[in-house]
Amino acid sequence: MNKINAFAKRNFLEIIRDPLSYIFCLGFPLVMLVVMTLVNESIPAEAGMTVFRIDNLAGGIAFFGLTFVMLFTSLSIAKDRSGAFLVRLYATPMKSGDFIAGYILPMGILAVIQVVISLIFSYIVSLIVGVSINPLGLLLAVVALLPTMILLVSFGLFFGTLFNEKSAPGLCSIIISLGSFLGGVFFDAESTGGVLLNICNVLPFFHGVKAARMACALDFSGDFFIHLAITAGYALVVLVLSIVVFKNKMRADLK
Amino acid sequence: MNAIETRKLTKRYKTKTAVSELDLTVNEGELFALLGVNGAGKTTTVRMLSCLSEPTSGECFVCGKSCIKEPQAVKEIIDISPQDTAVADNLTVFENLRLICGIYGYSKEKTTAKIEEMITLFNMDEVRNSRSKTLSGGWKRKLSIAMALISEPKVLFLDEPTLGLDVLARRDLWSVVEELKGKITIVLTTHHMEEAEHLADRIAIMLEGQIAALGTLAELEELSGKQGLEESFVAIAEKYGKKAAR
Numbered sequence: 434m435n436k437i438n439a440f441a442k443r444n445f446l447e448i449i450r451d452p453l454s455y456i457f458c459l460g461f462p463l464v465m466l467v468v469m470t471l472v473n474e475s476i477p478a479e480a481g482m483t484v485f486r487i488d489n490l491a492g493g494i495a496f497f498g499l500t501f502v503m504l505f506t507s508l509s510i511a512k513d514r515s516g517a518f519l520v521r522l523y524a525t526p527m528k529s530g531d532f533i534a535g536y537i538l539p540m541g542i543l544a545v546i547q548v549v550i551s552l553i554f555s556y557i558v559s560l561i562v563g564v565s566i567n568p569l570g571l572l573l574a575v576v577a578l579l580p581t582m583i584l585l586v587s588f589g590l591f592f593g594t595l596f597n598e599k600s601a602p603g604l605c606s607i608i609i610s611l612g613s614f615l616g617g618v619f620f621d622a623e624s625t626g627g628v629l630l631n632i633c634n635v636l637p638f639f640h641g642v643k644a645a646r647m648a649c650a651l652d653f654s655g656d657f658f659i660h661l662a663i664t665a666g667y668a669l670v671v672l673v674l675s676i677v678v679f680k681n682k683m684r685a686d687l688k
Numbered sequence: 689m690n691a692i693e694t695r696k697l698t699k700r701y702k703t704k705t706a707v708s709e710l711d712l713t714v715n716e717g718e719l720f721a722l723l724g725v726n727g728a729g730k731t732t733t734v735r736m737l738s739c740l741s742e743p744t745s746g747e748c749f750v751c752g753k754s755c756i757k758e759p760q761a762v763k764e765i766i767d768i769s770p771q772d773t774a775v776a777d778n779l780t781v782f783e784n785l786r787l788i789c790g791i792y793g794y795s796k797e798k799t800t801a802k803i804e805e806m807i808t809l810f811n812m813d814e815v816r817n818s819r820s821k822t823l824s825g826g827w828k829r830k831l832s833i834a835m836a837l838i839s840e841p842k843v844l845f846l847d848e849p850t851l852g853l854d855v856l857a858r859r860d861l862w863s864v865v866e867e868l869k870g871k872i873t874i875v876l877t878t879h880h881m882e883e884a885e886h887l888a889d890r891i892a893i894m895l896e897g898q899i900a901a902l903g904t905l906a907e908l909e910e911l912s913g914k915q916g917l918e919e920s921f922v923a924i925a926e927k928y929g930k931k932a933a934r
Contacts, residue, residue, distance in 0.1 A: 439790025443776055443783075450778040450819075517772035521835070524738045524768045525791050526760060688742050 436527050440535030447509060448543060454505050458547050462498035463554050466490060469619070470558055484621040487564045491555035492574050492645030493618035495548045496638070499578065499585050500609040502547055506540045506589025507605050511598040514686075523687060529680045536593075537586055544582040548575050570649040577648035577661060581641035584668035585612075591675035594682050612638040637667035689752050691716045691843050691873035692737060697746035699732050699897075706732040708897040709746065714890075716751075719869050721888035722877045723921065729897035730877035731771060734845045737875070738768045751842055767836040768845040771877075773828040774835075777821035781812055781831055784820060788835050806834040810864055826857030830864065843873045850883060862886060885917040893924055900928040 448454050466487075473485035483489055513519045522532070552571040559566040588608060592601045613619060616638030622630060633639035644660040647653070692714035699707040707729040714720045722730040735741035737748055739759040748755045750762045775784050785806055789799040807816055810830045815823060820831060829849060836844055846865070850858040865887055868874060878884055884891050885905055892902045901911055901924045909915060912923035 435793040436791050439787050442790070443779060443787050446783065447776060447778045517770040517774035518776060520740060520770045520772075521768060521774035521832075522791070523740055524763060524766065525788075525839070526763045527791060528760075687740060 436531040437534045441538045445539035457501040466494045487559045495551040503585035503589040504605040507593035507601040510593025511601040540586045574648040577644040580665040580668040587672040587675045616642040694748040700744040719874045721884040721891045724894035728894040765842040767841040769832045769836040771847040775820040846876045881918040
């Protein structure tokens with residue numbers, strides 16, 4: 434446990450001391466929240482469009498911010514792998530499980546912090562624009578987003594292990610774009626129907642966003658648990674896959 | 689017991705043999721230099737001895753423990769300062785040292801004592817709270833070696849420790865390495881003749897993955913019939929080249 438703690442602490446400090454992580458993980462999503470709220474204010478009420486209303490936007494933007502945690506996870510691992518730092522640690526008694534836990538734990542903590550800040554900001558915006566959001570709903574949205582956090586941190590571990598520091602961010606950008614689009618963060622996926630909605634339904638992003646939105650609205654009907662279960666299922670699969678990939682890659686590095 | 693022993697140690701990559709049937713013994717407390725040009729197989733040898741690369745064939749032992757069968761036990765008693773500076777950029781000097789103490793499971797008291805010991809040994813007090821990305825190459829290299837030494841290894845591998853350093857930083861680092869002589873076993877790889885001549889108890893000249901000559905400076909001079917390590921190295925390399933061509 435000492436090894437994991439020491440390594441996790443190092444990874445946590447490396448990320449929080451990188452100014453870019455604040456710009457991307459917090460600054461950018463919060464700016465998007467403000468911009469989308471302004472867009473919502475400009476949409477006439479008779480259009481009946483609610484996707485950009487703060488009570489809908491809160492869960493979506495929290496998800497959007499999490500995709501950048503994935504980016505920084507992958508970047509951090511890819512950077513370590515390209516330099517001599519991991520070589521040094523490979524020569525210590527650390528095992529592959531210590532490395533994996535040492536990467537996942539701090540990123541998980543950062544993901545929770547990012548979601549909490551994002552939802553607090555959403556609550557402040559809701560007070561300003563006069564739309565009511567139940568604080569309990571926001572608290573439960575943090576819990577509802579836990580599988581999404583595991584999913585995205587695992588994607589980060591996966592890409593950071595397999596690709597170098599130039600390729601990994603590029604591939605993560607694809608997931609960020611796909612995830613925010615097909616997750617229905619910035620458009621009303623449910624109103625589209627057809628093939629697009631089918632694609633959204635097959636992937637985990639839409640379910641992650643939907644679970645967060647339903648938790649914000651304190652809507653715990655049957656669908657909520659289905660969305661949560663689908664996201665959790667994907668998270669488990671990607672987590673196991675990324676662990677297997679990391680272990681194999683470490684074994685190959687030491688060949 | 690020998691600190692290091694290799695028997696017919698070989699590493700082959702697809703088309704190249706990096707290390708070929710290496711037989712080597714390093715005594716306890718010795719400062720042993722692996723000297724050779726780039727691509728001679730020095731780093732590959734160190735990687736196999738520090739369990740960072742599996743040998744293709746042959747055996748290697750560190751303090752009697754097999755690098756192949758007991759890598760975890762070997763990792764407990766060795767440490768390495770790799771060729772490239774291996775420090776965490778956004779951590780301070782103090783935090784980098786604390787990281788290694790944490791990995792080796794030191795108590796709070798031992799961590800504090802060991803960090804202070806390293807900071808004193810390497811004269812790093814003025815940079816103890818500086819983030820490593822802001823340090824000069826010389827300071828980074830010192831930190832990298834301090835991080836290897838703080839784990840109290842029985843065998844320390846220094847892979848090209850002065851690569852890219854200016855003459856003053858190099859001399860500074862030499863004085864630190866000299867202080868460690870006799871206390872632990874050190875295997876140093878270098879292609880600087882002066883460095884091997886200045887620091888090593890014994891020198892192995894590596895050429896094309898094999899040991900072309902091994903001995904003290906005086907023994908190498910006698911073997912080559914030349915004065916000084918550089919002249920001896922050239923003479924041995926030429927002789928070895930002719931022998932290999934035959």
